[in-house]
Amino acid sequence: MANKTILEDYFENPIKDDWFYDVLEIDNPYSTTNPRRELYRYILDGNISSKLNIAEFGVFRGKSLITLALCMKIARLNGVVFGFDSFYGFPQKALAAEDDPEYFDRLHKEGLIDTDHKKSVDIYKSVIMKTRNTENLTAINMSTSKDFAGTSIEVIQRKLDTMGLNNVKLVAGPFEETIENFDFEQNPIGAINLDADLYSSYKLVLTNLHKMTRKTEGAFVFLDEYYSLKFPGPRKAVVEFLKNDKSFILQRLSSPQTAFERWAITKS
Secondary structure, eight states: OTOOOOOHHHHSOOOOOOOOOHHTOOOOTTTTTTHHHHHHHHHHOSSTTTEEEEEEETTSSSSHHHHHHHHHHHHTOOEEEEEEEEEOOGGGGGGGGGGGGTTTHHHTTTTOHHHHHHHHHHHHHHHHHTTTSOOOOOTTTSTTTTTTOOOOHHHHHHHHHHTTOOOOEEEEEHHHHHHHHHHHSOOOEEEEEEEEHHHHHHHHHHHHHHHTTTOSSSSSETTTTOOOOSOOOOHHHHHHHHOOTTTEEEEEOOOTTTTTTTEEEEOO
């Protein structure tokens, strides 16, 4: 008994209480209110072939990455969760005009977000400016994680070791390099958590979706920032992508009335 890992005990008697996941600072895969619950449910319900893998773009400290790996183990899947991240925070050169908080105004004028969305953005911005005593809002200070420089491979690895998870591989470096050099032919992707925040990062991942999912029917791409009060760029990138590529379909995921909208694109 003393030699058992937490994960072995976990499978014998799964813990579904939030406190356990809060201690590890990861998502609860059994939560009915977690923002990514539909992504986890997709995996837990056996929608991914055992020959396929999962990719996450934007790992930070592993909050969702480790839960994705746990879901694969629960579902008895043999694949790997590949975590793509620079692991040094926002690349300054990647910030575009579409990432400026003021770009929400343009999205509204172009009809890409509705009035209720724009109103929520304005309230959020007002609160941030007052609580942080600033009038200069940027893509960096709009987020509670700022520029995500607090990322840590060591912290992620400790969490993986604690859970006894061996089905995660971290892919460190700028997306433009790691995506280009990654062998998706040998490691096809069945589901993606796209949590990259920035216009250029979203655009790069979306442009390479066909390469990532060439062997996959019905690939599922969870869009963490399609509806966002912080980052306008992802909305623009997704709209542009879907305008030119009809092989993926946008779908709104189910959510409680008071919860954030959650969206995904699926391969038709």
